[in-house]
Amino acid sequence: MSSEGRRAFGARVAELRRQRDLTQSELAAGIGRTASWVSQVERGIQPVNRLDVLRLLADGLGVPLHVLQPEAPGAGGAGVGVAEDAAPNDLDQARLVISGHSALDVIIEPREDFRTDLLPGLRDEVERVWGLTHGDRFAELSKALGSLVPRLERAVRTASVEHQSEIHGLLARTYQALAAAFVRQDEADAAWLAADRAIRAAELAGDRLGVFVGVFRLVHAFVRLQRLDQAEHAAATALNTLARHAEVESTVVEELSVVGSLHLALALVHARAGERSAAREQIDKARTVAARIGVERNDFNLEFGPTNVEVQAVSTAVYLGDAGEALDIAKDLDVSELSVERQARLSMDLGRAHVQRRQFGDALAQLLKAEEIAPALVHSHIAARGAVRELMLMAGRSASPELRGLAERSDAMG
Template sequence: MPDDVDEHIGARIARFRKQRGLLQQGLAMRANISKSLISKVECGQKPASAALVAACARALNVTTSDLLGQPFIEELRRDRLDDLIQPIRVGMENWDVPHDQEIPPRPISLIRVDVQRLLVQRREADYMPMARDLPAVIDELVHAIHTTAGEEQRQGYECLANAFRCIFTLSWNFGYIDLATVALDRIALAAPRADEPGLAAMHAYLRAQTILSSGRYEVGMLVIDQALRDLGGAQMRRSEDLSALRGSLHLRAAVIAGRAKDADSADARLADARGIAQASGELPSYGLTWGLPNVGVHAVAIACELGQWDQAIEISKSVRIPRDWSRSRAGHHWMDLGRAYFWANRPEKALDCLVRARRIAPQQTRYHPTVRETVLAMKRRERVRSSALAQYAEWIGI
């Protein structure tokens, strides 16, 4: 059954804490968090920040997914999305052993068209068709790299790395963190054979995302800075790719700093990214959403990481999202802003933002922990039953 309305992140922290035989003070000492904050989070008076979730997960020896309640199995089954995960798992079991197939693969140029379509679906958060097509594309690419050589084979590895990137996004957003980790390892194996420095930088960008969830912020920053140094001497096939990758890495570093509550470092990294974006303009390199609007939405997200809800709302007023922008990025922005409006005691605006996120990127929104936690908190605090909120809660499965 879907989680009970009371089973928010704080309630899960309390449940695991009691299973471990810990008092709130004991968990606070292990997680290096104040007992007062633990108490308020467990009873839903304060939001469970990503940093707090990571710290409590380490202290309780569980995964962040355990505390987030992911994956939301019943909801995935309802949408029949769980049926699409197992074929991907099977497809990920082999990438380095040649297939015994009599039918030759298509030319890499034709397979590349399919991979580019998958990357567009990834940016648009159109996950169902992407999940359906990924296993067959990976099988064909694995067959291709073992039956080609030279530039054809190099491009095959590049396509394979990008297919694994799609799997990373899909797995991460649906809460299958183990599968996302496998996809990350596959990118690391395929990227060097693709002889494409940008893929190595992309691997670092994604790796830092997984490190964020474990709370090892210093490691994440080291990974980002090493990738930036490597890009400094890289020969890119397109010079504009360098700007998009460098800027995106600085944004990831800014998020890490925000998660670590280092506002000064976060501001410095945002300034670095903003300077790059002002010089480069909007760029679609490596499927990234790069440009000044992305710097703006990251500034909003970082203010939320710091618990600066009013500031996040104020920053958002100067953010102008282009009409043709990435749906996944735009949807995430409205989720963040919805959370900010709720904790700034403006629940009507919060729901408006969540409705916009649903309209822009429904599959991403339905399965995102931020949305779930915000809606749970809104339901606990509502004094007069709202049919709009009830309908939205039913849509996400609570």
């Protein structure tokens, strides 16, 4: 980039920053750079040539890449031919956000300058993050978190004491969403880190149930890492502590949701370990808790209720190799009111059950249905990709175009 090009680019950055009412320090904090770096970019001194840095800067400014730099590869400008919505549907940006500390500047120079009028916007953004998570819209989620996490981390350190508890709570919920998304994208190491941060933030918020929700997310990260001993220890310890309180008739429904979800998490651990009776015992305990609640709820974004328990029971049966039982449980399930992720998960597990029974047509139909509902789930989930690969082996050279297409999209050809 020539010196004239750098100055024009810097002027564009400055204009976009002012349009968003951001200071140089706020923009720098949102993208993990220093205010001095932003200042040098805007004055045309610091070149920005790397595509990943351009994308990071575009995310911080809240604009598409082609608006910031039309000539960038993949920006969708003239002669490039790559649409903006063709961006990878992954969590690379989110991984970068948690790969370090997001508020180093206020650690070095402590201050209290948080604007309380920003709180409503932060609340709305956290709600949106969970909507994206439940919808398996990971590319949008990653972009949203690129600025939200640093802003929350800064806010909790610069707000007055009276607001810190709420912001810690928002931060806990955000990290919980990150942990859930990382698990679904098979990024278990990042999920572990996000869950641990969620636990800490919930504790600082004084949210005792939020701490247990963080443990729930941690259990799923351990399962994905195949650390089943750690997963069992974390889930059992949390249940032993919380379940005693849940036996009281007056237990609040939010606490019941957490207890029931931990039973389901422990059922998954036992299923992955091949411990059939222990897994079924936990499913039955979750059913008992769900019966006390009586309806589908989404306390702490756990999606716990009678129907969700049966969806998890199907998944548990599939992991245990009990395909017939899984299909029987699912026979009369109506999941139309559940989240996109849960609907897709059920179809994916039914596809796996049909694979186990060598029911080729039914398996492909369910996996294609799951892909239609939530493509990212099928394309990234190890079990789903394994089922597609198994179908390809079963079909051999006679594999249909539909199956070959699914295998290619899932990267399951190898």
